[in-house]
Amino acid sequence: MHLEVRIKMNDKLFLRNPEESALGKKIVKQGLSLINKIGFETFTFKKLSVEIDTTEASIYRYFENKHKLLLYLITWYWSFLEYKVIFSVNNITNSELKLKTIIKLITEEPSNVSEKTDFISEYESYKLVIYEGAKSYLTRHISKDNKDRLFKPYKDLCERFSSIIKEYNPKYKYPHSLASTILEMAHSQKFFKQNLPSLTDFANETDDKKIILFLESLLFCSLKC
Amino acid sequence: MHLEVRIKMNDKLFLRNPEESALGKKIVKQGLSLINKIGFETFTFKKLSVEIDTTEASIYRYFENKHKLLLYLITWYWSFLEYKVIFSVNNITNSELKLKTIIKLITEEPSNVSEKTDFISEYESYKLVIYEGAKSYLTRHISKDNKDRLFKPYKDLCERFSSIIKEYNPKYKYPHSLASTILEMAHSQKFFKQNLPSLTDFANETDDKKIILFLESLLFCSLKC
DNA sequence: TTTTTTATGATAGTGTTACTATTTTTTTAA
DNA sequence: TTAAAAAAATAGTAACACTATCATAAAAAA
Numbered sequence: 001m002h003l004e005v006r007i008k009m010n011d012k013l014f015l016r017n018p019e020e021s022a023l024g025k026k027i028v029k030q031g032l033s034l035i036n037k038i039g040f041e042t043f044t045f046k047k048l049s050v051e052i053d054t055t056e057a058s059i060y061r062y063f064e065n066k067h068k069l070l071l072y073l074i075t076w077y078w079s080f081l082e083y084k085v086i087f088s089v090n091n092i093t094n095s096e097l098k099l100k101t102i103i104k105l106i107t108e109e110p111s112n113v114s115e116k117t118d119f120i121s122e123y124e125s126y127k128l129v130i131y132e133g134a135k136s137y138l139t140r141h142i143s144k145d146n147k148d149r150l151f152k153p154y155k156d157l158c159e160r161f162s163s164i165i166k167e168y169n170p171k172y173k174y175p176h177s178l179a180s181t182i183l184e185m186a187h188s189q190k191f192f193k194q195n196l197p198s199l200t201d202f203a204n205e206t207d208d209k210k211i212i213l214f215l216e217s218l219l220f221c222s223l224k225c
Numbered sequence: 226m227h228l229e230v231r232i233k234m235n236d237k238l239f240l241r242n243p244e245e246s247a248l249g250k251k252i253v254k255q256g257l258s259l260i261n262k263i264g265f266e267t268f269t270f271k272k273l274s275v276e277i278d279t280t281e282a283s284i285y286r287y288f289e290n291k292h293k294l295l296l297y298l299i300t301w302y303w304s305f306l307e308y309k310v311i312f313s314v315n316n317i318t319n320s321e322l323k324l325k326t327i328i329k330l331i332t333e334e335p336s337n338v339s340e341k342t343d344f345i346s347e348y349e350s351y352k353l354v355i356y357e358g359a360k361s362y363l364t365r366h367i368s369k370d371n372k373d374r375l376f377k378p379y380k381d382l383c384e385r386f387s388s389i390i391k392e393y394n395p396k397y398k399y400p401h402s403l404a405s406t407i408l409e410m411a412h413s414q415k416f417f418k419q420n421l422p423s424l425t426d427f428a429n430e431t432d433d434k435k436i437i438l439f440l441e442s443l444l445f446c447s448l449k450c
Numbered sequence: 451t452t453t454t455t456t457a458t459g460a461t462a463g464t465g466t467t468a469c470t471a472t473t474t475t476t477t478t479a480a
Numbered sequence: 481t482t483a484a485a486a487a488a489a490t491a492g493t494a495a496c497a498c499t500a501t502c503a504t505a506a507a508a509a510a
Binding site: 038039041042131132134135137138139140142143146151154155158159173174175176177178179180181184185188189191192195196198199200201202213214217218220221222224225 | 263264266267356357359360362363364365367368371376379380383384398399400401402403404405406409410413414416417420421423424425426427438439442443445446447449450
Binding site: 016021023054055057058061 | 486487488489490
């Protein structure tokens with residue numbers, strides 16, 4: 001059986017739904033890989049239009065501006081991650097194991113072969129979140145974007161995470177902040193490891209195991225304290 | 226006695242040292258407050274030149290581009306914070322107290338009256354770090370910037386913090402990652418509290434006391450674990 | 451004091467970015 | 481088959497991110 005995950009995107013993110021046409025999918029798919037390649041600051045719709053052999057004007061029919069495209073991709077990632085969390089945690093009754101599963105899911109690099117997703121690459125969107133994730137909310141229009149519920153997927157994931165934290169230790173005082181700390185650090189520590197290794201203790205590690213151990217210790221020490 | 230703090234800035238940050246002229250100081254001072262006012266994305270040298278009644282070309286004689294100005298301001302903040310840490314921790318022998326002092330210093334909003342600094346406002350630079358700090362390193366030229374030692378102040382602070390962590394508990398395995406986590410979260414949690422409060426447990430707090438308690442619990446639970 | 455250097459201002463110019471508008475062609479649906 | 485919608489082609493504009501040149505004023509050196 002071949003199951004494809006389809007995520008319902010907030011329609012404030014686009015002018016025309018990119019899922020509904022070949023061009024739209026190309027914009028999202030190639031947009032993601034071009035942003036990853038050259039960085040969000042230097043990415044333009046003009047460059048993307050050359051890459052996918054269309055015009056700037058055509059891209060503007062789908063997305064108001066490049067920030068909306070970034071938000072589209074980032075919220076897709078958070079939605080997909082929440083889906084993975086729901087799926088993976090489903091049969092687990094032990095809350096410690098649930099928490100460990102979540103940490104693993106948010107930290108581990110997805111494999112770039114045999115993607116289970118349709119037109120958005122999970123691997124590419126994971127890379128995007130590490131390098132550009134914070135730029136999706138560090139803006140002066142965060143209040144408007146928030147009213148449009150554009151951060152709902154991230155908040156939902158944080159809420160789900162924190163509800164399991166409460167399940168594990170109902171007396172812990174800062175479940176949301178602890179959840180958002182782990183979520184942020186899963187990506188920050190990875191970024192630091194690759195780019196500013198002296199801010200971490202993982203400089204010579206080839207995989208993410210030590211980051212996972214660090215995050216587990218952060219979480220469980222806090223909860224057993 | 227009136228003591229003024231003077232921080233030696235890395236000369237790769239500028240083309241002409243802004244400290245050495247009235248115009249240079251104005252660029253830095255008003256640049257900082259204009260970025261805080263309108264956000265880094267919408268900030269331009271043209272807008273700043275109108276504000277301080279000079280020309281774009283004159284500003285370009287001091288800074289290569291607006292990212293270098295941002296880095297100048299952010300690294301000034303980290304340097305100043307390290308100075309405050311050194312000064313405050315100086316006479317303390319108890320390492321627990323040292324750690325608590327550091328958390329307080331990095332988290333608490335500096336007062337915007339009676340600044341002890343010359344032309345850069347500590348209060349404004351604290352605000353800047355919260356909203357724009359991550360943008361100073363989330364770029365594709367981080368590797369070059371790092372070679373130019375532009376992140377040294379942040380690394381130094383992290384190293385100082387982590388050495389006190391080791392002093393408190395020499396067996397703790399992740400002193401650098403724990404230090405960078407606390408440093409990052411001091412600002413992220415504050416940003417979330419103000420803009421995406423459901424990611425935190427501080428929504429209805431008027432001051433930063435609960436953030437400090439959260440960071441203390443994160444730190445000491447990990448170290449006593 | 452005079453000369454030289456240096457900083458700033460004034461002005462202009464270029465290629466790119468971030469769009470919007472219009473018109474034509476192609477694709478899809480009734 | 482016709483009508484509607486989507487995409488392509490083309491053009492245009494204001495702002496952005498610079499670079500270059502020259503005149504002038506102020507500061508520093510001779």
